[in-house]
Amino acid sequence: MAGTDFSRQMNDNGDQDGFQFSQFLSKRFHIDLPLFLLLLLLCGSGLLILYSASGQGLAMVQKQALHYLIGFTALLVAAQIPPRLYQLLAPWAYLLGVLALIGVLVLGVSGKGAQRWLAIPGLPRFQPSELMKLALPLLIAWYLATKGSPPKLFTLAKAMILIAIPLVLILKQPDLGTSILIGASGILVLFFAGMPWWLIFSMISIVAACAPLMWFFVMHAYQKQRVLTFINPESDPLGSGWNIIQSKTAIGSGGIEGKGWLQGTQSQLEFLPESHTDFIIAVLAEELGLIGVLFLLTVYFLIIMRGLYLASVCPSLFGRLLSGSLIVTFFIYVFVNIGMVSGLLPVVGVPLPLVSWGGTSVVSLLAGFGIMMSMHTHKLK
Amino acid sequence: MWGNSFRDRMAEQRLFRSRAIFMTIFIFVLLCILGSRIAFLQIVEHQKYQDLSENNRIQLRPIAPTRGLIYDRNGILLAENIPSYSLTLVKERVNDIDQTIDYLKTLIDISERDEEQFRKRLKYSRRPYAPIVVKYKLDEEEIAQVMVNRFYLPGIDVEARLVRHYPEAETSVHAVGYVGRINEKEAQRLDKKQYRATEHVGKLGIERRYETELHGQVGYQKVETNARGRILRIIEQVDPVPGKDLVLHLDQRLQQAAAKAMKGYRGAVVAIDVATGGILAQYSNPSYDPNSFVTGISHKEYSGLRNNPDLPLFNRAIRGQYPPASTLKPFLGLSFLDANAVTWQDKVDDNGWYKLENDDRLYRDWKRTGHGHVNLHDAIMESCDTYFYDAAFKTTVDNISPFLAKFGFGRNMTYDVPNALSGLLPDREWKKKKRRRSWYAGDTLNLGIGQGFMLATPMQLATATAVLASKGKWHTPRLMDTLAGESQIDDSNALDDIILKDPKDWDGMFKAMAAVVTGRRGTARGLRRNLNFSMAAKTGTSQVVSIAQHEEYDSETLAERNRDHALFIAFAPLENPSIAIAVVVENGESAGRTAGPVAKAVMQEYLSGAQG
Numbered sequence: 007m008a009g010t011d012f013s014r015q016m017n018d019n020g021d022q023d024g025f026q027f028s029q030f031l032s033k034r035f036h037i038d039l040p041l042f043l044l045l046l047l048l049c050g051s052g053l054l055i056l057y058s059a060s061g062q063g064l065a066m067v068q069k070q071a072l073h074y075l076i077g078f079t080a081l082l083v084a085a086q087i088p089p090r091l092y093q094l095l096a097p098w099a100y101l102l103g104v105l106a107l108i109g110v111l112v113l114g115v116s117g118k119g120a121q122r123w124l125a126i127p128g129l130p131r132f133q134p135s136e137l138m139k140l141a142l143p144l145l146i147a148w149y150l151a152t153k154g155s156p157p158k159l160f161t162l163a164k165a166m167i168l169i170a171i172p173l174v175l176i177l178k179q180p181d182l183g184t185s186i187l188i189g190a191s192g193i194l195v196l197f198f199a200g201m202p203w204w205l206i207f208s209m210i211s212i213v214a215a216c217a218p219l220m221w222f223f224v225m226h227a228y229q230k231q232r233v234l235t236f237i238n239p240e241s242d243p244l245g246s247g248w249n250i251i252q253s254k255t256a257i258g259s260g261g262i263e264g265k266g267w268l269q270g271t272q273s274q275l276e277f278l279p280e281s282h283t284d285f286i287i288a289v290l291a292e293e294l295g296l297i298g299v300l301f302l303l304t305v306y307f308l309i310i311m312r313g314l315y316l317a318s319v320c321p322s323l324f325g326r327l328l329s330g331s332l333i334v335t336f337f338i339y340v341f342v343n344i345g346m347v348s349g350l351l352p353v354v355g356v357p358l359p360l361v362s363w364g365g366t367s368v369v370s371l372l373a374g375f376g377i378m379m380s381m382h383t384h385k386l387k
Numbered sequence: 388m389w390g391n392s393f394r395d396r397m398a399e400q401r402l403f404r405s406r407a408i409f410m411t412i413f414i415f416v417l418l419c420i421l422g423s424r425i426a427f428l429q430i431v432e433h434q435k436y437q438d439l440s441e442n443n444r445i446q447l448r449p450i451a452p453t454r455g456l457i458y459d460r461n462g463i464l465l466a467e468n469i470p471s472y473s474l475t476l477v478k479e480r481v482n483d484i485d486q487t488i489d490y491l492k493t494l495i496d497i498s499e500r501d502e503e504q505f506r507k508r509l510k511y512s513r514r515p516y517a518p519i520v521v522k523y524k525l526d527e528e529e530i531a532q533v534m535v536n537r538f539y540l541p542g543i544d545v546e547a548r549l550v551r552h553y554p555e556a557e558t559s560v561h562a563v564g565y566v567g568r569i570n571e572k573e574a575q576r577l578d579k580k581q582y583r584a585t586e587h588v589g590k591l592g593i594e595r596r597y598e599t600e601l602h603g604q605v606g607y608q609k610v611e612t613n614a615r616g617r618i619l620r621i622i623e624q625v626d627p628v629p630g631k632d633l634v635l636h637l638d639q640r641l642q643q644a645a646a647k648a649m650k651g652y653r654g655a656v657v658a659i660d661v662a663t664g665g666i667l668a669q670y671s672n673p674s675y676d677p678n679s680f681v682t683g684i685s686h687k688e689y690s691g692l693r694n695n696p697d698l699p700l701f702n703r704a705i706r707g708q709y710p711p712a713s714t715l716k717p718f719l720g721l722s723f724l725d726a727n728a729v730t731w732q733d734k735v736d737d738n739g740w741y742k743l744e745n746d747d748r749l750y751r752d753w754k755r756t757g758h759g760h761v762n763l764h765d766a767i768m769e770s771c772d773t774y775f776y777d778a779a780f781k782t783t784v785d786n787i788s789p790f791l792a793k794f795g796f797g798r799n800m801t802y803d804v805p806n807a808l809s810g811l812l813p814d815r816e817w818k819k820k821k822r823r824r825s826w827y828a829g830d831t832l833n834l835g836i837g838q839g840f841m842l843a844t845p846m847q848l849a850t851a852t853a854v855l856a857s858k859g860k861w862h863t864p865r866l867m868d869t870l871a872g873e874s875q876i877d878d879s880n881a882l883d884d885i886i887l888k889d890p891k892d893w894d895g896m897f898k899a900m901a902a903v904v905t906g907r908r909g910t911a912r913g914l915r916r917n918l919n920f921s922m923a924a925k926t927g928t929s930q931v932v933s934i935a936q937h938e939e940y941d942s943e944t945l946a947e948r949n950r951d952h953a954l955f956i957a958f959a960p961l962e963n964p965s966i967a968i969a970v971v972v973e974n975g976e977s978a979g980r981t982a983g984p985v986a987k988a989v990m991q992e993y994l995s996g997a998q999g
Contacts, residue, residue, distance in 0.1 A: 155403070200402045
């Protein structure tokens with residue numbers, strides 16, 4: 007109880023009316039107003055960039071707005087669900103996710119050379135890996151919360167096996183990017199639960215040592231090509247290096263102030279590939295320049311800070327672990343995407359969260375924020 | 388599950404907070420790395436990427452200049468540019484060329500020839516993203532068929548471009564020539580910058596001679612393109628400078644008159660404006676349509692022209708080298724007089740043959756019975772060979788050859804007629820060098836009647852006749868009159884004017900040549916009928932030594948092809964000559980009956996037109 011009172015006091019940073027309204031929303035609708043407003047700001051900016059990136063396609067913007075609408079509805083619904091229900095659902099969601107992943111491998115629909123989609127009659131086509139993005143941290147958080155913090159070594163080992171199962175299944179699709187992200191979301195739960203530092207560092211060392219083995223035994227030809235292209239994009243400027251060269255050109259040519267909204271030649275003249283999905287930040291960088299990029303990074307930073315704060319004042323261990331994992335996974339998306347587009351990281355198919363075009367990821371990300379709000383606003387019983 | 392003690396919960400929360408603080412710092416650092424990476428690209432490397440992005444979208448496209456037009460002296464178009472719709476293909480945007488062509492074949496008619504030409508062009512395509520023509524001259528239905536199905540045909544387009552067209556076709560080609568696609572050899576020779584957008588180059592005739600003037604200067608267009616190379620807008624344009632228009636001395640009416648008169652003959656007509664040296668007519672029969680060469684002639688059509696025994700591609704007017712035979716006699720006569728070897732009064736008794744001392748060989752006159760007592764005037768009129776044997780022997784080759792050279796024999800005197808041959812004017816030195824024999828008196832006799840080694844083209848005969856008609860005044864024979872409206876007279880390479888020791892000899896020769904037509908025994912007296920202008924002329928009949936050609940005749944044509952060539956030179960009107968002409972009819976036998984009427988018809992056309 008003392009913890010919750012403490013958290014209420016920490017919220018006291020607006021004027022009296024705003025504070026009251028915020029508190030009302032928090033109590034009545036389980037919404038965290040600052041985070042909610044930041045998300046609205048991000049999504050609004052996203053629509054503006056998308057309008058330009060899609061070649062001023064209003065239809066695409068409308069569709070994305072609909073995605074946001076569904077996403078925010080999912081956020082509101084997820085926020086109303088009490089943490090207890092999530093705990094109850096966690097193992098089942100995980101089980102369902104694993105089954106769906108097996109289903110994808112057996113009877114999935116292929117697209118772009120990989121089997122990622124599952125088409126069940128009567129349901130919209132969806133990627134089971136998206137479900138796993140929520141289900142895995144849910145399960146691990148639930149599992150570790152029952153065992154207490156810090157976890158014992160044996161508990162950690164069992165948790166890692168639970169992480170490894172979906173990881174391997176997604177790797178088989180093959181989808182290296184998603185499997186790394188999902189793995190990270192599980193590991194992050196362990197990290198927040200208090201996994202010992204020595205174990206963290208030895209695991210990092212083992213992964214580093216295994217990287218060359220991955221090259222030979224795990225990675226597919228197209229993945230290797232991406233790494234090679236990352237090292238030297240100019241080796242194949244019209245082929246695999248095209249994307250990264252064009253995106254760097256778009257960013258660099260934008261300069262500090264940018265070429266102006268809708269004025270980016272790289273994006274408007276279609277030199278920039280995937281400009282409305284993975285490479286959308288390059289459109290922003292070209293048209294609105296460094297100022298636009300820094301603005302977006304600031305919004306992301308504020309969202310992440312607010313998320314981490316909400317996690318740390320969460321009344322339950324389960325809520326803390328889950329919220330911490332979700333918000334840092336969100337950050338990883340941001341980092342990997344911008345790192346990839348700016349040529350810091352190899353090209354992996356990771357969208358810029360809440361800005362890139364795409365329904366599934368918008369909905370699952372906003373639902374994740376809904377869960378975080380639920381963890382924060384529901385009192386312990 | 389919530390049964391943990393208060394202390395444990397505090398510890399758990401502390402642990403989480405320390406991890407969260409660590410994470411906050413970690414995230415902040417990584418975001419700073421991202422920010423500085425973007426800042427690095429946008430500030431430090433800004434200029435580099437700015438340039439790259441400009442290069443991406445901005446392309447410099449060459450624009451071909453419009454080729455200059457060619458007119459005849461009366462403003463009749465001889466070469467023009469007409470819009471033609473072509474089906475084009477961009478190699479870089481077509482996945483499977485064979486498949487695309489097959490699909491096109493289901494829409495429009497693409498002949499084997501079209502495809503063959505297209506494959507050739509495909510091989511020699513020079514610029515990336517340059518459209519390559521699949522088929523020229525689409526009609527409206529074909530355009531519609533392609534445009535409707537354009538969605539299924541990426542990289543295929545219909546393009547309007549200007550194509551050279553020769554409205555006078557067959558009648559003008561041997562003077563005007565034609566343009567054709569630039570081949571690899573020409574591509575190396577031509578200025579790469581100027582010809583970046585040009586597809587055709589002059590191959591023959593005037594089109595070749597004045598290529599630089601007709602071509603103009605290439606223009607450029609700075610265009611913005613999208614990633615697929617489509618032009619979105621024009622940023623800047625440097626207009627091409629069109630080629631200059633040419634006006635020729637050529638008179639298309641004479642070309643047509645010559646073509647009409649030469650119908651059924653093999654031979655050539657060259658007519659020259661006496662006052663300027665301008666070439667009024669330059670026609671070779673049979674002829675061909677140059678328009679099929681412009682867009683690429685088919686193998687079949689080309690070999691048809693090549694293998695035609697009448698050699699339509701052979702430009703007899705400037706490349707046909709014939710023994711001038713008796714048409715050389717007026718020039719020979721002047722050489723005798725100028726060397727003081729004979730006078731107008733000297734007579735020779737002609738019994739039908741001539742014999743050298745110490746030589747048993749008889750040099751026969753064309754008239755078996757002989758012409759009796761003849762002077763130079765009669766010898767020209769009747770074309771008496773014996774007189775010329777005798778006078779030539781007296782004059783000697785050392786006086787004859789240099790004198791003939793003053794009339795341009797033995798060299799190409801044309802100013803702007805490419806590929807014209809220079810004939811052959813023999814002398815002692817030439818024979819020693821080329822034949823490794825010394826000059827015999829018999830060689831002089833043969834030269835004395837324009838036979839033997841002597842060869843001349845119709846162009847040379849017409850030129851010499853024009854010089855004769857202007858009484859020795861030289862003008863370089865030329866096709867071009869004005870370039871872009873400016874007169875282009877350059878007689879710098881003309882020969883010295885001919886000054887006779889006795890200028891009255893010119894008049895004497897004029898009279899003798901007039902008698903060829905008007906005289907009772909003139910060899911061209913048949914032309915007198917319905918002749919409404921005065922003219923001076925000379926006939927010639929040259930034995931067929933055959934113009935070195937590699938043909939196979941069947942026995943029936945053999946006889947016809949062994950007949951003598953008929954030659955004819957003339958100028959008119961007699962009092963103040965304005966036109967000089969030379970006509971050759973191969974195997975025409977009687978010059979008075981074949982070549983003569985052709986010359987008469989052409990001169991009549993000229994003189995009647997000049998007055999009306």
